[in-house]
Amino acid sequence: AQSVTQPDIHITVSEGASLELRCNYSYGATPYLFWYVQSPGQGLQLLLKYFSGDTLVQGIKGFEAEFKRSQSSFNLRKPSVHWSDAAEYFCAVGALQAGTALIFGKGTTLSVSS
Amino acid sequence: DTEVTQTPKHLVMGMTNKKSLKCEQHMGHRAMYWYKQKAKKPPELMFVYSYEKLSINESVPSRFSPECPNSSLLNLHLHALQPEDSALYLCASSQGGSLAEAFFGQGTRLTVV
Numbered sequence A: 001a002q003s004v005t006q007p008d009i010h011i012t013v014s015e016g017a018s019l020e021l022r023c024n025y026s027y028g029a030t031p032y033l034f035w036y037v038q039s040p041g042q043g044l045q046l047l048l049k050y051f052s053g054d055t056l057v058q059g060i061k062g063f064e065a066e067f068k069r070s071q072s073s074f075n076l077r078k079p080s081v082h083w084s085d086a087a088e089y090f091c092a093v094g095a096l097q098a099g100t101a102l103i104f105g106k107g108t109t110l111s112v113s114s
Numbered sequence B: 001d002t003e004v005t006q007t008p009k010h011l012v013m014g015m016t017n018k019k020s021l022k023c024e025q026h027m028g029h030r031a032m033y034w035y036k037q038k039a040k041k042p043p044e045l046m047f048v049y050s051y052e053k054l055s056i057n058e059s060v061p062s063r064f065s066p067e068c069p070n071s072s073l074l075n076l077h078l079h080a081l082q083p084e085d086s087a088l089y090l091c092a093s094s095q096g097g098s099l100a101e102a103f104f105g106q107g108t109r110l111t112v113v
Helices: none
Strands: A003-005 A010-014 A019-021 A024-026 A032-038 A044-050 A056-058 A064-068 A073-078 A087-094 A108-113 B004-007 B010-013 B018-025 B031-037 B044-050 B053-057 B064-070 B073-079 B087-094 B108-112
Touching: A003 A087, A010 A019, A019 A108, A024 A073, A032 A064, A032 A073, A044 A056, A044 A064, A044 A073, A073 A087, B004 B087, B010 B018, B018 B031, B018 B087, B031 B073, B044 B064, B044 B073, B053 B064, B073 B087
Parallel strands: A010 A108, B010 B108
Antiparallel strands: A003 A024, A019 A073, A032 A044, A032 A087, A056 A064, A064 A073, A087 A108, B004 B018, B018 B073, B031 B044, B031 B087, B044 B053, B064 B073, B087 B108
């Protein structure tokens, strides 16, 4: 079955500290992986994506993620968190075939303490 | 222009009302999507339009009726909704028929009273 697991429901990080959000996937075909961020009451914004090639991908707002096929993981990282990073983060997996749609994880809520 | 525009931003409707949600994009994307999102939950796919034809309907109740008048517009017609239909409704669009590089609108916050 195709699925995405985000093991951490809620994470609190001190401002300036590093961050890692975990994502594991199960997908039969070649996975295309995404991280989205959502502020309260807002739509989803794409942070970064992995299709192929270099397994370390850079995204917007200083985020990066590393694809590890052997571990079926696509963890999101940021070296120094800012208070404005507090939001909901969704990992998603999809395919490029026509008519397919993203499968989202349940999300991780990030709180940033001062 | 890399925006997906949804109107209205907020909507309160009674259970006997008929209303419509609108979504517009001018990026030349040929796939458009409706998602429903409850609080603290991931988005749930409702409908997919590919090249202006309905390609996926995720067993959505008939009180939700999608319409794609042209490649830039996507509507969601609402009729006889229930309070449990209150949610954030998100529209998205992408190139071709896949959801790769999807762009999401800001959503319509719907409250059914």
